Structure formats: C-alpha cells, structure tokens
Amino acid sequence: MALVGIILGSDSDLPKIQDCFGILEDFGVDFEIIVSSAHRSPDATREWASTARDRGIRLIIAAAGGAAHLPGVVAAHTTLPVIGIPIETQVAGGLDSILSIIQMPSGVPVAAMPAGKSGGSNAALFALEILSLADPSIEKKLSDFRKNVSEKIKSRNQKLNASGYKQYIKDLEKQK
Amino acid sequence: MALVGIILGSDSDLPKIQDCFGILEDFGVDFEIIVSSAHRSPDATREWASTARDRGIRLIIAAAGGAAHLPGVVAAHTTLPVIGIPIETQVAGGLDSILSIIQMPSGVPVAAMPAGKSGGSNAALFALEILSLADPSIEKKLSDFRKNVSEKIKSRNQKLNASGYKQYIKDLEKQK
Amino acid sequence: MALVGIILGSDSDLPKIQDCFGILEDFGVDFEIIVSSAHRSPDATREWASTARDRGIRLIIAAAGGAAHLPGVVAAHTTLPVIGIPIETQVAGGLDSILSIIQMPSGVPVAAMPAGKSGGSNAALFALEILSLADPSIEKKLSDFRKNVSEKIKSRNQKLNASGYKQYIKDLEKQK
Amino acid sequence: MALVGIILGSDSDLPKIQDCFGILEDFGVDFEIIVSSAHRSPDATREWASTARDRGIRLIIAAAGGAAHLPGVVAAHTTLPVIGIPIETQVAGGLDSILSIIQMPSGVPVAAMPAGKSGGSNAALFALEILSLADPSIEKKLSDFRKNVSEKIKSRNQKLNASGYKQYIKDLEKQK
Amino acid sequence: MALVGIILGSDSDLPKIQDCFGILEDFGVDFEIIVSSAHRSPDATREWASTARDRGIRLIIAAAGGAAHLPGVVAAHTTLPVIGIPIETQVAGGLDSILSIIQMPSGVPVAAMPAGKSGGSNAALFALEILSLADPSIEKKLSDFRKNVSEKIKSRNQKLNASGYKQYIKDLEKQK
Amino acid sequence: MALVGIILGSDSDLPKIQDCFGILEDFGVDFEIIVSSAHRSPDATREWASTARDRGIRLIIAAAGGAAHLPGVVAAHTTLPVIGIPIETQVAGGLDSILSIIQMPSGVPVAAMPAGKSGGSNAALFALEILSLADPSIEKKLSDFRKNVSEKIKSRNQKLNASGYKQYIKDLEKQK
Amino acid sequence: MALVGIILGSDSDLPKIQDCFGILEDFGVDFEIIVSSAHRSPDATREWASTARDRGIRLIIAAAGGAAHLPGVVAAHTTLPVIGIPIETQVAGGLDSILSIIQMPSGVPVAAMPAGKSGGSNAALFALEILSLADPSIEKKLSDFRKNVSEKIKSRNQKLNASGYKQYIKDLEKQK
Amino acid sequence: MALVGIILGSDSDLPKIQDCFGILEDFGVDFEIIVSSAHRSPDATREWASTARDRGIRLIIAAAGGAAHLPGVVAAHTTLPVIGIPIETQVAGGLDSILSIIQMPSGVPVAAMPAGKSGGSNAALFALEILSLADPSIEKKLSDFRKNVSEKIKSRNQKLNASGYKQYIKDLEKQK
Secondary structure, eight states, X not given: OOOEEEEESOGGGTGGGHHHHHHHHHTXXXXXXXXXXXXXXXXXXXXXXHTTTTXXXXXXXXXXXXXXXXXXXXXXXXXXXXXXXXXXXXXXXXXXXXXXXXXXXXXXXXXXXXXXXXXXXXXXXXXXXXXXXXXXXXXXXXXXXXXXXXXXXXXXXXXXXXXXXXXXXXXXXXXX | OOOEEEEESOGGGTGGGHHHHHHHHHTTOOEEEEEOOTTTSHHHHHHHXXXXXXXXXXXXXXXXXXXXXXXXXXXXXXXXXXXXXXXXXXGGGGHHHXXXXXXXXXXXXXXXXXXXXXXXXXXXXXXXXXXXXXXHHHXXXXXXXXXXXXXXXXXXXXXXXXXXXXXXXXXXXXXX | OOOEEEEEXXXXXXXXXXXXXXXXXXXXXXXXXXXXXXXXXXXXHHHHHHTTTTTTOOEEEEEEEXXXXXXXXXXXXXXXXXXXXXXXXXXXXXXXXXXXXHOOOTTSOOEEXXXXXXXXXXXXXXXXXHHHTTOHHHHHHHHHHHHHHHHHHHHHHHHHHHHHHHHHHHHHHHHO | OOSEEEEESOGGGTGGGHHHHHHHHHTTOOEEEEEOOXXXXXXXXXXXXXXXXXXXXXXXXXXXXXXXXXXXXXXXTOSSOEEEEEEOOSGGGGHHHHHHHHOOOTTSOOEEOOSSTHHHHHHHHHHHHXXXXXXXXXXXXXXXXXXXXXXXXXXXXXXXXXXXXXXXXXXXXXXX | OOOEEEEESOGGGTGGGHHHHHHHHHTTOOEEEEEOOTTTXXXXXXXXXXXXXXXXXXXXXXXXXXXXXXXXXXXXXXXXXXXXXXXXXXXXXXXXXXXXXXXXXXXXXXXXXXXXXXXXXXXXXXXXXXXXXXXXXXXXXXXXXXXXXXXXXXXXXHHHHHHHHHHHHHHHHHHO | OOOEEEEEXXXXXXXXXXXXXXXXXXXXXXXXXXXXXXXXXXXXHHHHHHTTTTTTOXXXXXXXXXXXXXXXXXXXXXXXXEEEEEEOOSGGGGHHHHXXXXXXXXXXXXXXXXXXXXXXXXXXXXXXXXXXXXXXXXXXHHHXXXXXXXXXXXXXXXXXXXXXXHHHHHHHHXXX | OOSEEEEESOGGGGGGGHHHHHHHHHTTOOEEEEEOOTTTSHHHHHHHHHTTXXXXXXXXXXXXXXXXXXXXXXXXXXXXXXEEEEEOOSGGGGHHHHHHHHOOOTTSOOEEOOSSTHHHHHHHHHXXXXXXXXXXXXXXXXXXXXXXXXXXHHHHHHHHHHHHHHHHHHHHHHHO | OOSEEEEESOGGGTGXXXXXXXHHHHTXXXXXXXXXXXXXXXXXXXXXXXXXXXXXXXXXXXXEESSOXXXXXXXXXXXSOEEEEEEOOSGGGGHHHHHHHXXXXXXXXXXXXXXXXXXXXXHHHHHHHHHHTTOHHHHHHHHHHHXXXXXXXXXXXXXXXXXXXXXXXXXXXXXX
C-alpha cells in the first residue's frame, strides 16, 4: 500500500524529480504518482488530496514551477504533511517557484524543499525521516544512508590524495 | 445586481484596496465583497468562484499577499476574467506576492495588477474597461475620468509655475 | 473584422508569443498584428492605439521586453483593456520586463501576463474570457477548452499508471 | 516528555516565533527550547541535535536569520525531521535567511517554513501534522483547528455584509 | 532662458529631487519644471518633449517611479540627451524604477541616475557636465565644486583626528 | 581628433560593445579605445581619465562587469560626462554590474546604460546626442537615424501584413 | 603604532561600524581612521592606500554603501589584505552595496563582510584573526572571546529554562 | 608543510576553483585539499577545521554552493582566517551561495570572495596577501604579479592600437 502520495503539476516535471522516486524505491517505501494541476485540473487535485489520508497515504510530495500553487492547494485539502518541491524556472532565477511555495500564510503549512537538483532527493529523504518515526527499520536505513554518503566522501579524499588534484579533475571530466 | 465580485485572502487586506471600492462606487457599478482564503477556506472560495457567472458576476477581482494563490485558485474555477492584486509584503520586497500572481501556467490566465498603492485603483479601472465594452456609458465615464486626471495635472502645473517649486513643496508638506 | 489588436515591440518577439495567435485562430476570433515600438516608432504606436476602439477593436495585447514600456504607452492612449506580455530577457532573470509592465501607476491599468512560455497563450485566453462576456459561444468554447485540458491530464495519468514512471520518462525524452 | 525540540540562533528570535510555542501549548504537546548558535556555540548545538532522538524528541524546529545555517547544521547531526524558520532580515528583503535555509544540498533535508509572520505558526502546525500520524487525537484537533479558522472567516463575512466595508475598515483600525 | 527641462511623473516627486533644483540654481543655470505623466497626461508629455529643442532646452531630466516609463517616453520624442531619475519605491527594493529606466531598448538612449538620495544631485551634476562642454565657466565651477567637496572631507578628517571617533559620533548625532 | 574616449575593463568586453564603435563610425565621430582596469591598472586608468579633457575628449564611455567600478573611478578623475555600460554577468542576473554602475554616490555622476545587447549602441547614441548640442550636423543625422528606424519598422509591418505571421516567422528563422 | 587602517566612504558610516572600533580597542590593537571617498576624494584615498604598508599598517578595513567602490579602489593600490564592509542601503535591499564589494574581478581581492549589524564586528574579528598569525596573545584573546560568547549563550539558556519563555520574552522587551 | 587548508563541499567544485590551486603553486605555497561537506560529513569537517591550526595551517579556504554553510561551519571551529568562495548556482542567479556565505552573524567572521570565475583566483591571492605579512618574499611576488598584470594590459593596448578593434576582435575569436 502506498504510504507516500506524489503529485506533479505537469508530466514534464517527472524527469526533474526522478531522484525522489529512486530513493523511495531503494528504501522499499511504496508511493503513488499523479499528474494534476492546481489550475488545469483543480477538481481532480482536490479529490486526490482530500481522500489521501483515507487511502492510507501518510504524507504528500507536491512539485510545481512558476506560480507554484500546487503544494499549497493540496495542503488546503488535507492535514497530512505536505512537502513542496519548487521546479526551477528561467524567470527571476526560479524565485517565482521558491517564493510561491515557501511563503504560505499562517494556518496551512507546506514544507519547502530546494529548487534545483536536490529538490527531489531531499523530498524523499524528508518523507523517510517522517516515516521513520513510526518505523525503526527506516531510521536504521537512513543512518546507513548517511554513513554511506560520508564513507563515499572519505574514499574520494583518499583518491584525491593519491592522484593529486590535477589527475582527479581529469578523471572527473572523463566521467561526464 | 453585482457585476464585479471581489475576494480578499484576509480582512486585513480590506483597507489596502479601498480605492478599488471607491472607484467602482463612483462609476455606479455594483460589486460584492467576500473574504475567503485559498488555503484556509478553500471550499467557500471554490463555491463562490464556480457560481459567480451564474450569479451574474461579469468579472472577479482577487487580492492576496505572500504565496498569493487566491487569484489563481479562483481562476481555476471560472472562465470569467480574474484580476489579481498582489498585496505588498515585507519579504523579498513583495516579489513573493507579485510572482505568485503573475507567473500563472498556460491555460488558466490571471491579469496581474501592481503591488503597492495603485493595485486597488487599477483593478477597478481595468474592470471598468472590460465592462465598458458592453456599456458605452461606462466608456464615457472612463474618458471623463482620464480627462479629469490630466486636467488636474495641468492645474498643478499652473500652481507650480505661479508659486515656484519651493513654495509648492512647502504646501505639499502642509497637506500631509 | 478584427476584435483583438496585437502589438509587439519588435518582430523578434513574434515567435515568442506564437501560441497567442494560434489560440485566437482556434477560437475563430479575428485579430490584427502590428510591430511598433514605444520608443522607436512612438507616433505609429500612438496612432494605432488611439484609433483602436473606432476600428472595432475590443481589447489590445501588447508584448515587449526589457524596459517594456509598450503596454503602458498603449494604455495611455485608449480606454480599451490592455493586456501586457513581458518578453523574457537575460537581465535580472526577466524582472526588468515583468516589473516594467506590472508596476503601472494609478489611473492607467495594464493586465500583466506571465513572462516565459505561458505569456502568449494566457494573453489569448484572457482576451477570450473578456470577449466571452458578450459572446456565449466563446464561453462555451472556453469551457470545452478547459475540459479538454483536464481530460488530457486524465489520460496522461492513465498512461503513467499503465507504463510506470520509468517508461513514461523514456517516452517523454523520445518526444523531444 | 518533550516531543518537539526547538532551537533558536539567538534569544532575540524568541518573540518572533512566539506563535509556535502558543500553538504547541494549545495542542497539549510538550516541547523544549534551547538558544544555541551554529557558529557561536557549535558544540552545544551538535550535542543537542545528535542526542535529540534518544531524549525522545520526535522532530526539531530550528529558527535563524541571515546566513541561517542553524537548521542545516542541526539536520547534519540527526535523522529526525528538521523544520527551518527563516527569521526575516533587512538585507535583500530577507532572501538571505530564506535561501540559506531552503537551498540545502542533496542528502540532508530541511523543511523550510515562511519568513515573516506565519513562520512560527506554520512550523508548529507542520510539526503537529507529523505527530498526528502517530496520534489520532492530534489529527482530530488539527481538523477542528482548520474548521475553526474557516468558521471565523465565515463570521467575518457575515459582519462585513452586515456593516458594509466602510464600517468594517473603521472597526479594524480601532482594534489596532 | 531655460537650458534644462525637468519633468516629473508626479508632484509628490518634487521634494525627492529637490537637490537637483538647488544645484542648478547654485550654478546659475536656468531650468523649467513640469509635472506630467507618461500615462495620465501623455499628450502634454509628448508636446513638451518634442518641442523642447526648439524652446532652447539643451537636455532633459525626467524623474519617475514604479513602472517608470517617463524618461523613455520623453526620449522617444526628442534627440536631446535625456537623464532619468528612478524614484525609489517600496516594491522589489526599488528595482521596478531602476530597471524600467535603465533597460531601454537599442535606439533610444536614457542616461540612468541612482535611485535614492543621490539621484537628484547627480542628475544636476551630470547635466552641468554636458553644459560645461559649451561653457568653460561651468567647467570651472564643477572643478571648484569637486575641490570643495574634497576639502570638506579633509576638514572632517582633521576634526575626527582631533576629537576621536567617539566624540565625533556624538556630535553627528546631535546634528540630526 | 578623437572626441569620444572609450575605456573597457577587459579586452574580452570589446566584442560585447561592438555596436558602439560601429555607430560612432557611421556618424563620422572619431574615438579612441583603451583597455584598462580600475583595479588591475589603476594608474593607467587615472592617467587616461584625468588627461582626457586636455586631449580634446568631450565625453567618456566606460564598460565593465561584475563589481563594475570602472565608470565610477573614471568619473572620479574628470568632469567630462561619463557614460557607463554594465557588461552582463551570470551572477544575480547581471544585477552586480547594473547596481555597481547606477548607484553612484552624490557628487560624482555616471550615466548608466542598459546591460545586455543595447548597452553599446545606446552609449554611442547618447554620446552623439551630447555632441549634437555643439554640432547641428550630428543632430540632423540623429533625426535621420530615428526616421530610418521607424521606416524600417513600417516596412516590416508591410511585409508582415503581406505574408501573414506564419510565413514571417519562418522567414525570421531562416535569417538566423 | 596603528596596525589596522580603517577607511570610510562617508562620516555618516562611522556610527554604523562602531562595533569595529570597540572590538579592536578591547583587544588592544591600535588603528587609524580616515574618511575618504573613492569618488569624491580619489587622490587622498589613493595616497592613503598606497602608503599604508610603509606606515606599518598590516591590513585595511574599508566601509562603503551603494555603488561601494571604496574597498576595491583601496585594494587596487596595495597588496595588504583589504576587508570590505557593505553599508546597508534602502535600494534593492542593500544588494547594491553587497554586490559592488563582493564581485571583484580576478587579480585584486577584497574580503567581503556582512551587510547590516554584524559587518563592523566581524571585520574587526577577521582582522584580529589575521593579526593572530603573528601574535599568539591575540589568538589567546580570540579563543577567550569565543568561549565567553558560548558561556553567555549557556547562561541565557539557564535563565530561559528557569523563567520559561513567556517571562524571558517579557524581560527582553523591558531591556529595549 | 601546508600553510593553506582548502576544503570543498563537493568534488564537483574542484574544477571550478582550479585557478586557486594554480596560483598557490606558482607562488610556491604548500596547501592541502579536502572534500568534506558541512552536512554530509559534519564530523570530518569539524575534525579537520578544529585541528587545522595545530597542523600548521595558517588560513583556510572553503568553497561551497547553494545553502553554502561550509565556510561558516568551518569558521565555527577555528580562529584561523576563513575565506569563503560561493560556487555559482542556477537558482536565484547564485544569490543563494553569495548570501549564505557573506551574511555571517556577529562573532564568527568569514571573508567572502566573488561568485563566478574570479572566486578561486582571488581566494588564492587574498590568502597570499595574508601570508605576505610574515613573509616578505611573498609580498615581493605579489607586487610582481600585479606589475605583470598591468604590463599585460599595456601590451594588449599596444596590440589594439596597432591592429585596430576590428582585427583585435577577430583575433580574440580565433583564440576561443
């Protein structure tokens, strides 16, 4: 059964938050995905949001760009935690997406994640932190995930020390 | 019967767009006002927006600040023209309100008015321009309004020429 | 006879608001297009704007970038509704175009549309919403347009559910 | 026993997020407060953050302004959910606080709340939404809270309709 | 005969650029002032701008705020040098005024002065620099003006050295 | 003899303001170009600026990017009119260059031109407007230049009307 | 003998960086102060900067606002470390001062401190960190300074725990 | 023995500050490089920072992007001078990196370098300026470095004068 509901304002946002899906899968957490707009399919959005708790959903991840109303509109129809991902735009350096999501009025919270590359992964990890409160196995995996990350950094430093920065940068460029 | 529906995200916005009400009254156009939030009273907002056309409303003015989703949410539930007024905030110089209203996605338009003092008056005047298409008497009054404004400017120049700028500035400061 | 007058500050803006023309054609609404600058051809601009109502034009769409004075200058010469499209620039993330159009002084309104991709389409749709007040057939088509959009979203979700997000993203990338 | 740990970068931030404390008290949720800086008392901050889960804390609220590193630094030392409140500053319209909190790198999430007035209340409400997943009584209270808010809006509208906007604005100004 | 034409979008801008008038008077350069808006009195503005050269005006100073189209609109109707002063606003930290004036399209230049306190004085001084090209007596006065300013700075340093910074700051505060 | 002195902070800025050189040549106005930095070659910059008037230079055009101090530093060493061109950067959307040039303190004016494409051409045209005060033949050419521009716009409209917007856009794309 | 040279663009900046003077005095480090502008007294500024090393100055602190060229201009005339303090302005939220100081071109570094309250104190502390490299007694005092700060935070927490947040906030407000 | 410690938040930042390494090598100053994140490897970061002085490190260069906490977190654990390089991002034009590094609170200074190309080179040069206080040979090399740069500019001007700007621009483009 899906514990996490993910809603995107446009299907073109799917590749941009792909890391979100991958991390949830790695942690073995089921999720459902819906593409639905706050403005172009408001009824489907409301229906999906307001019935989420009853479907067993524990929290919602909502991604949108521009006048990114989707996370706020979803939050208006549920008391489940709503995590908002600002999809980066070309206008005002993406401040439109960031400010439309973060500056929610008092009474209806949305948890804003970063715009840009880390939005998807951090939304998944924040969702997992919430789920870990009820599921110690997730907490264990989150700690392991962090350890792995810091081990990976350690091994990068070993490689950097061994090869020197010039060789390391050359290797980096090869990987691209 | 009200031709213009005005919706505000918070009653504290009422004094900030007061010029809007005054101008509509001066032009003899009936309007209705509702305070309703996109997030805190989403059902009332949707109900009000989706029934507006049937109530005889010809266009909607929606004012909100911060993550100002109200005009967009209203526009999602009607094909009436929706005019959005960004209520100025302290954060990011009010860019949160402006960008949340102007950067609407394709398919659901909102007409963004200025943040700050001229938001209320220009929303009223833009509404009147729309109404004037069906009502030549409004068009007449709009032309007169413009003429009055430019006459007022002319008489200010006469006063400025007569008194000199120093005296004029002193008189300005007395009026405050 | 043209009901909508469209003015662009530069012919290089033509492709950027192409969606505007397409939507108006789809709705069967006649329009005229002129390229004229607020600064480089001010007399032609004023002439065009001030005679628009008499030519039968019902509303004006004006697109410009940078110090985007065109919508405001046009609005100074007519009491027809003027819809402004900020053409996105490289400077300040396009805030120059947005703020030059939205922050009009009290007395002469301009309805600001989004910068970026949705500017052209939303200008057309907002124009159609205004025209629909006098023409129920346009209102009908607008409702159908919205229904089509939300049906399209529904069918995307069906495809997404059927194929899974990985396959869906692959298919998206193929379409590019 | 405290379920929520609240950390502030400076004691001068205490009055700015007072609503946070009040709402948690209204919901009967215990919390602990510590003033500790990411930079001026980094060891106390790390100690407090890294032992929070073992003290029974379920989630952390961290408020800071300027180069607001506190929420991120706390998140680096725990896998508990961390909610960040950007304390509004005078510089860059508070964008320094907002961007320092929201733009976290991949791997260590922080949930960013609004800068300005609603930061404190929304942090509390978002915390309660998380806690409600394990405690249906909180979910019940959250639903009631929302209903109360929307009832309050309804009664404001009744008052507005009864008195008219002019009287309502006068009454608003008296309350200040 | 007036050599400098000064146009302001609103009479409320008069006190904000008062330094401009004062400096021109100190240099003995005649000027004319008109209050006229690009939008609210476009015909008076055009008339004034397009006849300026024939009236003997050598350059124009235009001050406006918000969507500050006035300097650009004036420049569209004359080949005299046009100096623009952005009147500071509350929105976007005054970026609306700055960007509306500075980002002129190719072909019609405007010389943008600072927003804020130094806008008025620098517009006057820049005008005088232009006039000095034809009038060596103005060049002489400009050099003296600069020398006086740097002498004043020198004497402040003497006072600062003599009294110490603590006493100097106390004296500064008394002067307010 | 050169009437216009052009200084660039870096030789990489030369192609970015090429239109400036071209327009001055078209008008038959001699100019000198120097590459010199406010920071990396301050003595050469000061020497060049402070002797400009004696070399017969009538006005200076200074282009720089980032912390663009060059126009201000040049202006500190001359009472000739200084025109500043902000070279567009990637940081803060070029606001660093714009604000470093426009926000000069009281006493030492710089005339700021647009960032981006029109910076170079408008600097040249503004310089020509200044020179035209002493040379009616330049004024004549400036008027002709404006007429040509507006004629060109007229002929574009004829082409647009003749071919329709679809064909016109296709032709535009071919020209790229 | 003065080890630190402090230069301010205007004597009105003296009170704004007062903390800088106080901290240097507390650490027993001699300093000299000069008021001199990059633009209004360029020769005095250059003279002061280029002779600083020979006067025994070890590093320079330069404070300025707006188009804040002073730190960069000073750095152009010395290879001593130059620390820049952006004096906060009303325009663009102080971004003018920040970007004019931080975005120095390659080759001439300036160390940018925060705009706002902490600019003065952090400039002093950073200067002391540099001086501590040659003087272990300063390093000792810096460590003690940090310990005192973290002790003060500890004692605030004890008071907060003892009195509760409500009483603490009341006490804070009394102190104002 | 390494005198300069360089820490990067991500190995992908290595190529972006390569100029930093090259300049230090050219000056014959030893340095150590570590990749370590403020958030993903906080313990390694703290360990490295807090032991730096005892390892003989004289100053630290820290580079990070986005919510760039690394320089501040490093500074919290040492009284050595910390120089921060904001790695440019796509969001908000890199303002996230700049503001997260520059706006440090009172008590823990970080010296902010430019975002973009000159960040790496200026960090190295600023480090060398600090080291030059104890090592006159470095001061000598810094003076020579500056002389070389200004000589290079001189020879570019000779080439520019000899070839003319058109040829010079062609040659520039060939070099790309």
